[in-house]
Amino acid sequence: MTMQPIRYGMIGGGEGAFIGAVHRTAAAIAGNWTLAAGAFSSNPEKARRSGAAIGTPPERTYGSYREMLERERALPEDQRIEAVSIVTPNHEHAPAALAAFEAGFHVICDKPVADTLENARAIEKAAAKSGKRIAVTHTYTGYPMVKQARSLVASGQFGKVRRVAVKYMQDWLSRASDIEGNKQAEWRTDPKRSGEGGAFGDIGTHAANLVEYITGQRIASICCELTALPGRSLDDDGAALFRLEGGGKGTLTASQVCVGDTNDLSIDIYCDEAGVHWRQEEPNTLRVGRRDRPEEIWHAGANRAYLDPGIIAIQRTPGGHPEGYLEAFANIYAAFGAEIRSGKRAEGNDPGYATMDDAIVGMQFVRACKRSSDQGAVWIELSSIS
Numbered sequence: 001m002t003m004q005p006i007r008y009g010m011i012g013g014g015e016g017a018f019i020g021a022v023h024r025t026a027a028a029i030a031g032n033w034t035l036a037a038g039a040f041s042s043n044p045e046k047a048r049r050s051g052a053a054i055g056t057p058p059e060r061t062y063g064s065y066r067e068m069l070e071r072e073r074a075l076p077e078d079q080r081i082e083a084v085s086i087v088t089p090n091h092e093h094a095p096a097a098l099a100a101f102e103a104g105f106h107v108i109c110d111k112p113v114a115d116t117l118e119n120a121r122a123i124e125k126a127a128a129k130s131g132k133r134i135a136v137t138h139t140y141t142g143y144p145m146v147k148q149a150r151s152l153v154a155s156g157q158f159g160k161v162r163r164v165a166v167k168y169m170q171d172w173l174s175r176a177s178d179i180e181g182n183k184q185a186e187w188r189t190d191p192k193r194s195g196e197g198g199a200f201g202d203i204g205t206h207a208a209n210l211v212e213y214i215t216g217q218r219i220a221s222i223c224c225e226l227t228a229l230p231g232r233s234l235d236d237d238g239a240a241l242f243r244l245e246g247g248g249k250g251t252l253t254a255s256q257v258c259v260g261d262t263n264d265l266s267i268d269i270y271c272d273e274a275g276v277h278w279r280q281e282e283p284n285t286l287r288v289g290r291r292d293r294p295e296e297i298w299h300a301g302a303n304r305a306y307l308d309p310g311i312i313a314i315q316r317t318p319g320g321h322p323e324g325y326l327e328a329f330a331n332i333y334a335a336f337g338a339e340i341r342s343g344k345r346a347e348g349n350d351p352g353y354a355t356m357d358d359a360i361v362g363m364q365f366v367r368a369c370k371r372s373s374d375q376g377a378v379w380i381e382l383s384s385i386s
């Protein structure tokens with residue numbers, strides 16, 4: 001029996017927006033979602049214009065997300081949307097998610113899940129009350145080679161994790177003048193819209209999530225220094241030492257002012273007997289280094305029989321036809337869509353997307369980093385962050 005695609009409505013992602021179009025493309029690649037409605041902007045006129053350009057029917061292109069939720073809820077069950085995709089700036093995530101749960105819809109929300117830890121907890125509570133599901137799009141865990149890295153580490157063949165080095169370097173905020181007239185930069189550097197974190201909320205959370213995903217361990221404590229260019233009130237650069245709950249140690253650097261690097265996310269996981277290395281700008285290879293044999297390069301591809309079967313299954317093209325960011329995003333949509341339809345999470349310990357628990361931990365990470373930095377880079381236990 002073919003699965004009916006999940007009808008979804010998008011909140012945000014109108015003209016001039018960045019990630020909304022990525023979500024729509026990812027949902028289309030996933031194949032088990034269909035865009036049925038949208039409230040693409042906080043400006044009703046722009047929202048309607050955006051819908052006309054995107055191709056949502058005029059009667060289901062709404063001037064606000066509250067109007068969308070109310071009118072969709074009133075439609076017959078087999079026509080109305082079943083889920084919303086939230087792709088607004090961070091401060092709108094919680095109000096939109098709470099309203100969506102209240103109206104009885106599932107939620108797929110971009111990261112960080114909220115502007116503050118309190119609002120993240122409010123989303124968690126509303127999801128539990130509604131009985132509806134939520135996924136958070138930490139894109140990088142959707143890459144096949146990241147999943148393979150996690151599987152290799154989890155197998156135990158490399159021993160315990162000793163050290164992790166993760167860095168996420170960008171340069172698009174490296175000049176003071178980068179903010180003015182740049183929609184994405186304006187809200188990201190404004191605490192009222194970005195929330196508690198600057199670069200650490202925006203991309204540090206991706207790096208922390210990647211550490212936890214691949215190692216299968218939570219970050220237990222952190223010691224961090226955050227800085228910003230003059231005139232900015234949120235961090236645009238920072239570095240942290242951390243300890244994993246299993247005793248391994250690590251370093252995490254995230255910056256939006258490192259000139260020459262556009263989106264250089266990389267992670268090195270050193271275990272007792274091997275090191276595993278992945279870099280987002282070359283996402284289809286995974287390097288494994290050992291002392292006593294030549295290094296191995298693992299390649300992505302739907303025809304690479306040495307990969308885990310579940311990882312082969314999420315790829316669409318044979319090796320040498322590179323998949324990338326959009327397909328990684330699509331893997332998250334595909335997994336969450338299948339879960340909504342079946343009513344069951346994927347078997348095993350990877351639901352295929354970042355859960356609300358992961359997202360709450362991400363918000364604790366942001367707050368712990370800020371608290372540590374404010375106190376002169378002292379060690380902070382994440383369990384002390386409430």
Ligand SMILES: NC(=O)c1ccc[n+]([C@@H]2O[C@H](COP(=O)([O-])OP(=O)(O)OC[C@H]3O[C@@H](n4cnc5c(N)ncnc54)[C@H](O)[C@@H]3O)[C@@H](O)[C@H]2O)c1
Pocket residue numbers: 011012013014015016017018019020039040041042043064065087088089090092110111112137138139183184187202
């Ligand atoms: N997963 C990733 O890799 C990734 C990458 C980039 C951005 N993001 C996240 O995606 C979100 C959006 O980021 P962006 O860079 O696309 O921002 P953006 O400024 O480009 O787009 C935000 C959109 O939301 C709309 N919007 C604002 N308030 C609204 C409201 N009340 N109702 C409807 N629409 C509203 C804006 O008009 C705009 O269209 C952020 O939370 C960001 O952290 C995630």
